[in-house]
Structures are given as C-alpha cells and as structure tokens.
Amino acid sequence: MDLSPDQIVYWRVGFASLNATILFTWALMLLLTMGAWLITRRLSSELKPSRWQGLLELVVLGIVEQIKAVGLGQAERFLGFLGTLFLFIAAASLGTLVPGFQPPTGSLSTTVALALCVFVAVPFFGIQEQGLGAYIRSYAQPTFLMLPFNVISEVSRTLALAVRLFGNMMSGAMIVGVLVSITPFLFPIVMTMLGLLTGIVQAYIFAILAAVYIAAATRSQQSGSDDPLEPQPVS
C-alpha cells in the first residue's frame, strides 16, 4: 500500500517525475476549469438563474461571505487565492468517491506546496496592504523580543497547515484501505462518507486559516489588538 500518491510514478526523467499526485491534480484542474467554463459561458443576468449557475453562485458567494466574516474587507481581492484553496481541497476530497482516484491532498508534497503558497501569500498581501517596512515591523510587536517567536510561529503554522491537511486526507484514505481489506462491505462505505465530511471540513479549515493569517497580516497595523473581534492567528 502506498502512503502517498507521490510514490505512484508514471514517467520519470531525471529529477522530474510524473506521478499520480501531479496527474490527478491536472485532472482536477481540468475538471474544475471545464466545469466552470461550461457553466459560466452561458451566464445570464436574469432574475432566475439556471440551476448550475445558481449552484456556482451559491458556492462563490458563500466563499465571499466567509472571507468577509473573517474580517477581510475587500473579499473579491482574496477570492482567487482563498476560494481556489477551498475548491481544490474540497474537489480532491470529493474525488475519493471515484474508485481508483488518488486525492492529491493525500500527498505531503501537495499540502506542503499549498502551505508554502499560504506562507508566501501572507507576507505578499501583508506587504501589499501595509508596505514592506510596516509589515516587517509587525514581527517585532509588541516588543522586539517577540521577533523570534513570531518568526517561529510563522514557520510552524505553515508546517502545521501542511501536516494537518496531509494527515487528515492520508488517514482517511488509509483507514478506508485498511477497512476494505478487513470488512469489505459495510465499514468502507461508512468511512468513505465520514471521509467526505472530514475532507470538506479540512478544506474549510485550511481556507479559513489561510484567510485568518492573511487578515492578521493585513490588519495588524490598522486596528491593533484591542479589537475583541479581530481574528487571532491559529498555529
């Protein structure tokens, strides 16, 4: 049993290799893009949209609302990054319903890549919002002594993001695999349904944590820490 789809290699040339992680990621990208294109090519501004358009609007506007709820004012600005995070992870989790599908999020390489994206995106949006100097100074808040702790926090939470997602996704797939070998009929179905739930929850958690980190980076200079509703970084 493979613990990671990285180990399923279809083609290798030197350092580069085409493994199941990349292949199923492409498949998901193709599926999401084609689905979005098919539905959005005939969008209407009528008061009663089509069923699929209504579904996509529900998802997109739901994500926008969640981003706003976290505290990011201009939600549309962060929608591309955060919404894609949620959709990709959720689609990878839902893909487990298809026999033979290897969720890319079950690969630590994928989760690390996503966590690194968040790791880069947080200072990117922070610097874009506050400026380079203000963002760097935010690491020395409230005192300069907190600088190493803040840096460690930044790195560790990125690592935690990656490992949390990988662990949940990999464990779900592993449990299903183990149960299939022991009790082939009932428990794998139940665990698959549970895996769907945990996959969606993990997608939500990953996207929300990323939004919270970005919000903390963009708002730390603005309102300080006296706002009780300000989202606090979760590590």
Place this chain on the structure above:
Amino acid sequence: MMIDWFTVGAQALNFIVLVWLMRRFLYGPILRAVEARDERVASVLADATAKQLEARQARDQFEQRDEQLERDRERLLREAKEAAATEGQRLLVAAREAAQIARRRHEESLREAAESLQDTLEERAQAEVFAIARQTLSDLAGASLEERMTEEFKRRLRELDGPARAELEAALTSASGPALVRTAFDLPEAQKAAIEDALKESFSSDAAVEFETTPDVICGIELTCCGLKVAWSIAEYLRALTEGVRELVAEHPHPESEVDAEASVDPTTVGLPDPKEAAAPHGA
C-alpha cells in the same frame, strides 16, 4: 514522510495556474453576473418604487377627483333642488294665475249666462204679462184689449193734474204741429176719435192729432207733444219687472245661486210698480 520537492514545486505551480484559471473562468464571470443581476434587481426595484410612487400619486389624484366629483354631485343636486323649487313656485304662481283667469272667464260666462237668462226672462215676462193682461181684460170687461187700453189712456189724461197737466195743456196749445199718438197696433177709427175727443175735452185744445203705429211701444198708447209725453204701456210694467229682477240678482252675488234664483222667479209674484208711477209723464 517523504517530500518530493519536484512535486512540491509542480503542485505550487499547478495551484497558481489553477488560481488564474478559476479567476478567469469562475470567479470573474460569476461575480460579474451577480453584479449585473444586482444592478438589474436594483433597477427593477427602482422601477417598482417609481411605479409604486406613480400608483400612489394616481391613487391620490383619483381620490381627489372622486372627492371633487362628489362635491360637484352634491352641488349639482343642491342646484337642481333649488331650481326645482323655483320652477315649482313659478308653476304654482302660473297655475294660480291660470286658475284666476279661468275663474274670471267662468264668472264672465256665468254673468253672460245670467244676462242671457235675464233677457229671456224679460221676453217671457213681457209675453206673459201681455197674455195675462189680455186674458184679464177679456175676462173682466168683455171688451177688447185695445178698447181697454184706450179707456185707460183716456182716464189717465183726465186724471192728470198739477204741473203736469198745465205743461201738457200749454204744449198742446202752443204746438205748431199735430200731437203724435203712437200705438203698438192700428187703432180703430172709433178709438182714434175717442182719443181726440178726450184731448179736446180734457185740455180744450183743437190741436191736430196724428196716429202712428210702432212696435217700440210694445203694448200701450203714447202721446208726445213738444217734448212732453203721456203714456200707458206694458213696457213700463216690464221695466219695473226688470228692475225688480236686477235687484234680486244683485242681492245674490253667487253665480249659481243667482241663476237658480233667477230661474225660479215667478213673474206673477214679482211686485209690479204703481200704475200711476208708470203712467206719469216723463220730462224730455
């Protein structure tokens, strides 16, 4: 745990590409569609608000118009009532005038009828008196009516006295022409001679006498000379009878009662004037 750093890089690149693809094919179109729908909804709501405002204004205008119509209706009704009352009053006045005119015409017709009845009564009374007198004279004396009238006329001539007799005598004496004796019928020669004798005897006059027959005298004998007149005629009695009837009509102003009263007059019960008064000479 194994981390394939090539895969990490590839996945990061894949994710960035996916972000671009999602922005290109999902978020952008969806957000634009939602924005367009929001604008459309806002437009529809604004339009609905405008229409609601228009409807409210139209309703207000309708209510105002309705109130105006109600006021106009009440005013017209009031004016119609006043006009009807005025017209009714005018018609009432006109009806009263018409009734008064009709009553006057009725009274006129009644008066004419009374006059006609009176004329008829006069004629009847004249005829009746003539017949009664004729019958009475015939029954009592056995002489003709003309003889009795001649005798009566002669008696009147003889019984004249006082200023009347003197005036007549002076007139007969001084008259240049003959004295005129008018009768309603042709007198026999004996009667004419008797009258001439009576004149000569009573007034010692040789005045000539001319006899004339005229129906105006009705029934009687009339002597005219120099504007003086001595007569005996049933016409005098008839005039007295007419005066009596007229006084009777005047005493009963109601037309119907007058007619009834006149219709019930018995000529025999009407008081006749004194024959002396009727035979008295009348100054010209």
